[in-house]
Amino acid sequence: MVDWYAKNGRPLPWRKTKDPYLVLVSETMLQQTTVASSLPYYERWVERFPDVGSLASADIDEALVYWAGLGYYSRCHRLHEIAKLATFAGWPKGEGWQSLNGIGPYTAAAMASICDGLPFAAVDGNVERVYARVCADPESGSRLKSAAKRWSEANMPKDTPGEWNQAVMELGATICRPRGPKCLECPIQGHCQAFRDSSQGRLPTPKPKPARIDIDMSIHIRVHKMHFGLIKLESNWWKGLWGFPIVEQLDTGPAARLSGSFSHVVTRHRIKFTVWLEALESCSPEFVWVHPIELHKYALPAPFTRAAKLAETKLLETV
Ligand code: SF4
Known part of the structure; x- marks a missing residue:
């Protein structure tokens, strides 16, 4: 398996390093996100924050700008906190990875095996699938995860645990795929x-x-002289990011105009957003006023970027 991986593994940038910071950035980004989606984010992130010190000394608002669009923003907050901690306390080893806030069993095992060379099995959905098929195990959920962990630890070469973990995950991602496994190419x-x-x-x-769970929400964008009124969001999903006021039902009044609507999925919630635009005579101090071409400097979650685009289109139609 490890030999197959050495010859066939995709040459991804985070696989060239055992630097705990860079490995942790990649593992954090890859949770719930595909390799293809994470890659451009990882490259931009590492260009701006090439080492743990550069992230630790940066403002969280700037880090969020580089994370915006990836979702799961609490992970960016935790990565930033871990970077600050690691700059004065150093990186943990082995079991110690799990003591860091927000590091679960999978990430802890990946870090300990890749960075410390310790025999911890990192079990994600790819590993579960490979194990379930190799052993024809019909279990699911936590029983499947535990069995896959025991199988992986039993088969792991003790001198290359990190490569083994990555090899099984790579096999699951590229050969033993959920649909259409390429069994004739399988090592x-x-x-x-x-x-x-x-x-x-x-x-x-x-x-x-x-x-x-289906939810309806309205986004209420105030505009003054082609500048949008931004606020810091309070919602759990987007807490601390920039956006526009959101409410479940909006009593817009006659001043607000409909800009459009779209759906967005967050975890198991499908949210139907309706976007309202309201022109103000003066710029209220409760907002930060930003021109649309400057919005990229603020960490806006994906639905707010989309809402801003709808509002901008509506504005241009009326100019
Ligand atoms: S790709 Fe096919 S042969 Fe290989 S582990 Fe998956 S199911 Fe088995």
Whole structure:
């Protein structure tokens, strides 16, 4: 497996280093985000914050600008806090990774194996899938995760645990894919029970999906002389980021005009946003007034960037 990975692994920038800071940035970005989506964010981030000291000394508002669009903004806050801690206390080792706020079992194992060379199995969805198929295990949820961890630790070469973890994840991402696994190219085909009994398509057993929650929200954008009124958001999802006032139901009054609507998914919530635009005669001090071409300097979550674009289009139509 490790040999296969050395020859076939994708040459991703975070795989060229064992620097805990760079590995942690990549692992944090890759949670819930694909490699293709994370890559441009990682490259921009590392250009601006090339080492732990540069992130620790930066303002969180600037870090959020570089994170904006990735979602899960609390991770950016935690990364920033960890960077500040690491600059005076140093990096933990082994089990110590889990003592950091926001570092779960998967990330702790990835860090300990890649950066410290310790035999901890990092189990994500890719590893669970490879294990479930190789061993034809019909379990799901936490039982599947525990079994996959035991399997990975039992098979892990003790001198290259980091490479092993990355190899199994890479195999899951590129060969043992959720749909259409490329079994004829698989280096462990000869050990795979699912291949022998053609049960790949049924494994792993799907977890029951939590019910989706539909929400309606209105975004209320105030504009004064082609400048939008920004506020710091208070919502849990976007706390500390910049945006526009949001309410579940808006009594807009006659002054507000409809700019459009769109849907956006956050965790298991599907939010239908309706965007209202209201021209003000004077610029109220409760807002920070920003021209649309300057908005990229503020950390706006994706739905607010989209709302701003709708509002800008509406404004230009009326000029
Ligand atoms: S043989 Fe097929 S199902 Fe088995 S591990 Fe390889 S890709 Fe996955």
